[in-house]
Amino acid sequence: MPASTMDQLVSLCKRRGFVFPSSEIYGGLQGVYDYGPLGVELKNNIIASWWRTNVYQRDDMEGLDAAILMNRLVWKYSGHEETFIDPLVDCRVCKSRWRADQIAGRCPNCGATDLTEPRPFNLMFKTQVGPVADPESFAYLRPETAQGIFVNFANVLATTSRKLPFGIAQVGKGFRNEINPRNFLFRVREFDMLEIEYFVYPGTEDEWHQRWLEDRLCWWESIGIPRDRIHVYDVPREDLAHYSKRTFDLMYAYPDLGPQEIEGIASRTDYDLGSHSRDQESLELTARVNPNRDSTARLTYFDQATGRHIVPFVVEPSAGVGRCFLAVLAETYDEQMVKAPPPERLTAVADALAAFLKSVGRNEKIGPQARDALLERGQAIAAGLPEALPQVETLLGMPGADQIELGKKLRGQAQPLIDEYFRTVLHLRPHLAPIKAAVFPLKRNHAGLVALAKEIAATLRAPGRMRVVYDDTGAIGKLYRRQDEIGTPFCLTVDFQSLEDRTVTVRDRDSMAQERVPVDELHGYLVERVAS
Numbered sequence: 001m002p003a004s005t006m007d008q009l010v011s012l013c014k015r016r017g018f019v020f021p022s023s024e025i026y027g028g029l030q031g032v033y034d035y036g037p038l039g040v041e042l043k044n045n046i047i048a049s050w051w052r053t054n055v056y057q058r059d060d061m062e063g064l065d066a067a068i069l070m071n072r073l074v075w076k077y078s079g080h081e082e083t084f085i086d087p088l089v090d091c092r093v094c095k096s097r098w099r100a101d102q103i104a105g106r107c108p109n110c111g112a113t114d115l116t117e118p119r120p121f122n123l124m125f126k127t128q129v130g131p132v133a134d135p136e137s138f139a140y141l142r143p144e145t146a147q148g149i150f151v152n153f154a155n156v157l158a159t160t161s162r163k164l165p166f167g168i169a170q171v172g173k174g175f176r177n178e179i180n181p182r183n184f185l186f187r188v189r190e191f192d193m194l195e196i197e198y199f200v201y202p203g204t205e206d207e208w209h210q211r212w213l214e215d216r217l218c219w220w221e222s223i224g225i226p227r228d229r230i231h232v233y234d235v236p237r238e239d240l241a242h243y244s245k246r247t248f249d250l251m252y253a254y255p256d257l258g259p260q261e262i263e264g265i266a267s268r269t270d271y272d273l274g275s276h277s278r279d280q281e282s283l284e285l286t287a288r289v290n291p292n293r294d295s296t297a298r299l300t301y302f303d304q305a306t307g308r309h310i311v312p313f314v315v316e317p318s319a320g321v322g323r324c325f326l327a328v329l330a331e332t333y334d335e336q337m338v339k340a341p342p343p344e345r346l347t348a349v350a351d352a353l354a355a356f357l358k359s360v361g362r363n364e365k366i367g368p369q370a371r372d373a374l375l376e377r378g379q380a381i382a383a384g385l386p387e388a389l390p391q392v393e394t395l396l397g398m399p400g401a402d403q404i405e406l407g408k409k410l411r412g413q414a415q416p417l418i419d420e421y422f423r424t425v426l427h428l429r430p431h432l433a434p435i436k437a438a439v440f441p442l443k444r445n446h447a448g449l450v451a452l453a454k455e456i457a458a459t460l461r462a463p464g465r466m467r468v469v470y471d472d473t474g475a476i477g478k479l480y481r482r483q484d485e486i487g488t489p490f491c492l493t494v495d496f497q498s499l500e501d502r503t504v505t506v507r508d509r510d511s512m513a514q515e516r517v518p519v520d521e522l523h524g525y526l527v528e529r530v531a532s
């Protein structure tokens with residue numbers, strides 16, 4: 001079963017080193033996160049999978065890596081200076097700030113309706129370029145990578161001799177000064193983007209729009225988000241961005257948040273190339289663009305069939321890596337009861353939980369929001385025992401839980417049961433898993449077992465094709481659980497038989513089935529199973 005709450009994911013990410021709040025030791029920075037040792041692997045694997053599918057496996061795509069800092073005129077003619085704006089309101093009672101379109105006239109912090117009139121707020125970050133801080137010496141941190149592609153259109157065309165239709169793919173950071181960053185990785189101020197600008201003959205854009213929708217749904221499926229978990233939202237005309245003729249938003253139902261956009265696939269007409277082009281009046285543009293007196297290039301394509309210069313139309317699939325990361329975690333997260341815990345021990349946990357919740361209800365140091373959240377979660381766990389028992393870990397990690405002395409008792413009752421009777425598993429597709437294989441000696445104080453296990457790990461690592469770890473810091477059952485929780489698809493155990501016949505047991509994460517594989521065949525065995 002996929003994750004049912006965002007807290008399960010936040011807790012896993014913190015506990016196991018997937019994601020940390022940025023600058024945590026100084027109190028953090030709102031809306032900014034760091035990817036830890038496992039997070040960077042998962043993130044890189046998502047990006048690599050996207051690049052493989054969209055660049056290497058197609059014959060109509062090129063790659064690009066444009067700079068984050070660009071001439072300010074890019075953002076003038078793209079329309080961002082004028083339109084990349086959210087309506088900002090202040091609560092006059094508690095002084096908090098909100099996006100007017102997200103709060104329905106009531107302050108989510110204190111409930112007051114005494115709000116200022118909405119005023120426009122441009123989401124682009126500014127930075128100074130060069131040593132002199134005059135009003136002209138600034139640049140924006142790009143809010144999307146797309147414009148780097150449009151302004152390089154002529155360069156790519158000239159250096160690759162591409163014919164329409166073709167596309168340019170780019171992965172890179174985008175920055176948005178969101179008024180209310182929230183919901184963990186879902187809405188942040190700095191994030192990685194996966195963007196494609198696909199250039200087509202005018203008149204063929206509707207067909208390509210549909211084809212890209214299909215292709216993108218296939219990719220999502222290939223990383224473990226099935227089609228029936230994605231809702232395709234055909235954005236109503238009145239809600240379309242200024243550049244879009246039609247947009248499909250792919251919506252994924254995140255825990256706690258409900259259906260939210262993970263990717264937008266927009267049909268952008270000739271707006272972008274037309275906006276950045278000189279001689280616009282001669283281009284017969286269909287899109288309404290701001291007159292451009294600064295561009296030095298005609299962003300056109302010479303169509304040999306007709307002998308005319310045309311402005312290609314654009315189809316743009318654009319996704320954020322963080323939202324993808326979060327959807328993959330949510331979708332593959334699973335808490336499984338391996339065997340039923342003894343009833344008397346379960347009763348002891350239920351009693352400890354009830355006492356903890358009673359204490360939460362009486363505690364005056366915890367704020368009302370945190371108290372309600374703890375009570376709601378705790379009651380849901382109590383009603384869902386025994387299956388919900390692993391969620392006690394999440395409960396005890398929630399804000400305010402550390403104020404409750406009885407939390408220690410609850411942990412003392414629950415943790416041994418969780419360790420013994422449950423496992424948390426990330427059913428990640430093997431090509432996304434941060435660690436592909438973990439190697440254990442059956443006994444850590446047996447020199448022969450340890451030496452062979454270390455030798456196997458080193459041999460598997462040597463070609464540099466996958467991350468393989470050695471671990472002997474616990475009993476085998478515990479080591480399996482640790483790897484299950486981070487999605488490692490294969491655990492290799494070196495036992496006494498290994499010393500005789502040079503085979504090891506390979507345990508499959510999902511089925512927990514084991515088979516013996518000769519040491520010399522391990523590399524091929526794993527490569528075959530962890531390839532995309």
Ligand code: GAP
Pocket residue numbers: 143144145146176178185186187188189191193195261262263264316318319320321322323
């Ligand atoms: N070039 C088109 C474009 O930028 P967008 O819908 O504004 O379109 C594309 O952004 C994707 O970037 C979204 O579908 C979402 O996955 C991601 N995204 C946008 N804003 C985000 C934010 N503040 N935090 C995390 N991801 C974000």
